[in-house]
Amino acid sequence: MDIKEIIALAGLLRNISRVAVLTGAGISAESGVPTFRGKDGLWNQFRAEDLATPEAFERDPALVWQWYNWRRGLIAKVEPNPAHKVLAQWERTFPSFVLITQNVDGLHKKAGSTNILELHGNIWKVRCTKESTVEENYLFPLPEIPPRCPACKALLRPHVIWFGESLDSAILNKAFVFSTSCEVMFAIGTSAFIQPAASFPIAAAEAGAKIVEINPDPTPLTYYADFSFREKAGEILPLIDDYLNKK
Numbered sequence: 001m002d003i004k005e006i007i008a009l010a011g012l013l014r015n016i017s018r019v020a021v022l023t024g025a026g027i028s029a030e031s032g033v034p035t036f037r038g039k040d041g042l043w044n045q046f047r048a049e050d051l052a053t054p055e056a057f058e059r060d061p062a063l064v065w066q067w068y069n070w071r072r073g074l075i076a077k078v079e080p081n082p083a084h085k086v087l088a089q090w091e092r093t094f095p096s097f098v099l100i101t102q103n104v105d106g107l108h109k110k111a112g113s114t115n116i117l118e119l120h121g122n123i124w125k126v127r128c129t130k131e132s133t134v135e136e137n138y139l140f141p142l143p144e145i146p147p148r149c150p151a152c153k154a155l156l157r158p159h160v161i162w163f164g165e166s167l168d169s170a171i172l173n174k175a176f177v178f179s180t181s182c183e184v185m186f187a188i189g190t191s192a193f194i195q196p197a198a199s200f201p202i203a204a205a206e207a208g209a210k211i212v213e214i215n216p217d218p219t220p221l222t223y224y225a226d227f228s229f230r231e232k233a234g235e236i237l238p239l240i241d242d243y244l245n246k247k
């Protein structure tokens with residue numbers, strides 16, 4: 001761990017007011033939520049085309065829901081880690097702070113963050129396939145698989161983005177505006193493999209922001225990073241925060 005880098009970053013953060021953060025599955029790894037890629041990643045054990053596409057849901061909604069029910073069970077029993085908590089606190093530290101996440105686990109909200117752009121949806125929300133109404137749903141285990149809309153009895157689906165689907169354009173636009181107007185952008189725990197999320201830190205760098213990457217492994221974003229911390233998010237973020245608060 002390079003303390004000089006941490007001190008330099010803390011000095012920079014003390015003098016700026018607009019911060020954007022992009023998080024990926026790696027920030028929840030220390031809480032016990034599996035990531036997607038890498039040795040123990042979900043996409044090493046399951047085929048995305050069987051479980052996370054509109055075609056898969058059409059073919060076998062019960063199978064897709066069994067998988068989401070299992071993931072909801074994993075997530076229900078874990079807690080936010082120190083990395084989530086620091087980011088929640090930073091909403092009050094910086095005059096402008098926005099958290100853009102690819103995660104659907106809801107752990108940022110559980111840690112206290114309120115200003116969150118959920119690019120890929122939320123596993124604790126369900127959407128009616130007929131009326132498109134979205135509701136929070138924290139039931140685990142689900143009493144009925146596949147679950148049905150209480151109002152119209154049509155199938156409910158997880159309110160998440162599947163492969164082949166477009167992101168919500170309002171959320172996407174906001175994420176782009178914040179990325180290209182911030183002074184510092186963090187990329188934390190993402191393999192930067194999935195677009196458009198992976199392009200936000202690049203757009204930020206091109207607009208003049210300093211880029212901070214936190215990831216034990218290098219990624220395509222490393223090339224753009226002014227600060228690269230090859231560390232676990234739950235270990236390095238509290239340290240950065242400590243130095244930021246040392247006057």
Ligand code: OAD
Nearest residue numbers: 024025026029035036037102189190191194215217232233
């Ligand atoms: P990935 O699983 O692709 O990448 C997780 C990253 O986290 C890897 O680069 C790891 O090195 C890093 N990592 C692991 N432990 C870490 C730790 N303790 N601290 C910091 N970093 C750590 O996850 P994402 O990049 O989020 O999409 O994947 C993007 C999207 O692909 C997901 O949102 C999901 C998936 O298909 C949808 O579900 C639509």
